[in-house]
Amino acid sequence: MKILAIETSCDETSAAIIEASPKDKKVKLLSNVVSSSLELHSKTGGIIPEVAAREQVKYIIPVIKQALIESNLYPQASNINFQSSTLYRPDIDAIAVTVGPGLIGSLLVGVETAKTLAYLWRKPVIPINHLLGHIYANFISVMVNGKWQMANILFPAISLIVSGGHTDLVLMKKHNDFEWLGGTRDDAAGEAFDKIGRLLNLPYPGGPAIEKLSERGDVNRFTFPRPMFGSKDFDFSFSGLKAAVWREVNKLNKVRFLTGPRVTADICASVQKSIIEVLVKKTLKATKQYKAKSILLGGGVAANNKLRKQFEFKIKNSKLKIQFFAPAKNLCTDNAAMIGAYAAFNYKPQDPKTITANPELYFDNLI
Numbered sequence: 001m002k003i004l005a006i007e008t009s010c011d012e013t014s015a016a017i018i019e020a021s022p023k024d025k026k027v028k029l030l031s032n033v034v035s036s037s038l039e040l041h042s043k044t045g046g047i048i049p050e051v052a053a054r055e056q057v058k059y060i061i062p063v064i065k066q067a068l069i070e071s072n073l074y075p076q077a078s079n080i081n082f083q084s085s086t087l088y089r090p091d092i093d094a095i096a097v098t099v100g101p102g103l104i105g106s107l108l109v110g111v112e113t114a115k116t117l118a119y120l121w122r123k124p125v126i127p128i129n130h131l132l133g134h135i136y137a138n139f140i141s142v143m144v145n146g147k148w149q150m151a152n153i154l155f156p157a158i159s160l161i162v163s164g165g166h167t168d169l170v171l172m173k174k175h176n177d178f179e180w181l182g183g184t185r186d187d188a189a190g191e192a193f194d195k196i197g198r199l200l201n202l203p204y205p206g207g208p209a210i211e212k213l214s215e216r217g218d219v220n221r222f223t224f225p226r227p228m229f230g231s232k233d234f235d236f237s238f239s240g241l242k243a244a245v246w247r248e249v250n251k252l253n254k255v256r257f258l259t260g261p262r263v264t265a266d267i268c269a270s271v272q273k274s275i276i277e278v279l280v281k282k283t284l285k286a287t288k289q290y291k292a293k294s295i296l297l298g299g300g301v302a303a304n305n306k307l308r309k310q311f312e313f314k315i316k317n318s319k320l321k322i323q324f325f326a327p328a329k330n331l332c333t334d335n336a337a338m339i340g341a342y343a344a345f346n347y348k349p350q351d352p353k354t355i356t357a358n359p360e361l362y363f364d365n366l367i
């Protein structure tokens, strides 16, 4: 079974082809093309939704075409143009598309393109929740010594989704059986990285920039708050941390002390440490409480090396028998491969006419 997956929920335009066999449940990645308008947003210090959607309108067809070419599903020799011809129908079984959550203009580009191609090619559409897609990036098989291998993920699993828009802890009892445990009450972890990056005049997105500068920073120079560190629930809050950094930067500016890269690097390292400590502590608490056998990371912040290392370190030093999984870094940030992976494990094709974009989609109305 082959699935064309499409992801356009934020600023990325991505298409992937995955091949899944219902028998061994392996999800093989045949192609995964990601085009990002990050450079444009870098200049404006954040995403302007209208700009993102306009870029996506431009790139969606070339990106899908490229994904088909890279998986040998597009006849390169002929001049068939799949936008205007019904002659070309790729050898796929379904089209999976992110329907939410996300920016409405961006989601519409992917959803309406998926529906149009489905109508033209007479294929069903599988609507996908972007957040569950992030979890399923962990279920994409990897090539080891010329063979596809799936990670041996044992249930129950605790999943930490840490992206630009979300910070959620989810209990996964088995495939397609999720329970939301808690989430951020204000800013998401990625959003905190981005907003603090902006305070420090770093390029957007703040996460990778702060990670890079942290390498030469002193984690003990500043002590920033660890929001909701000891709270009994599984909720998070990061806006207080942002406010604390803002106060510190103002203070340093007043005494003309914030003179250069050294101080900025120290702030970055201290901020990164605060965020990581809260994420790791709450995730391990959930793991113990629900006797989980695996931890699954997902979302852009999961690409952070220090976060991954800290999880490995804490698990190793605990007496817990937990396996830790994090997707390859290019599968942490937004991509269509993860959307295809979830579709393979949750194969519920629908009539394209019944599918609409839903920016508010969350865990209470799971797809």
Ligand code: KG4
Binding pocket: 010, 162, 163, 164, 165, 166, 189, 190, 191, 193, 194, 205, 206, 207, 208, 211, 299, 300, 301, 302, 303, 304, 305, 332, 333, 334
């Ligand atoms: O999952 P994602 O690509 O998009 C959303 O669904 O939001 O996540 C993007 C977020 C941004 O906030 C970005 O700053 C953060 O992920 N991010 C990182 C790193 N790479 C991306 N945060 C910390 N360290 C990183 N290396």
Ligand code: ZN
Binding pocket: 130, 134, 163, 164, 299, 300, 333, 334
């Ligand atoms: Zn995402």
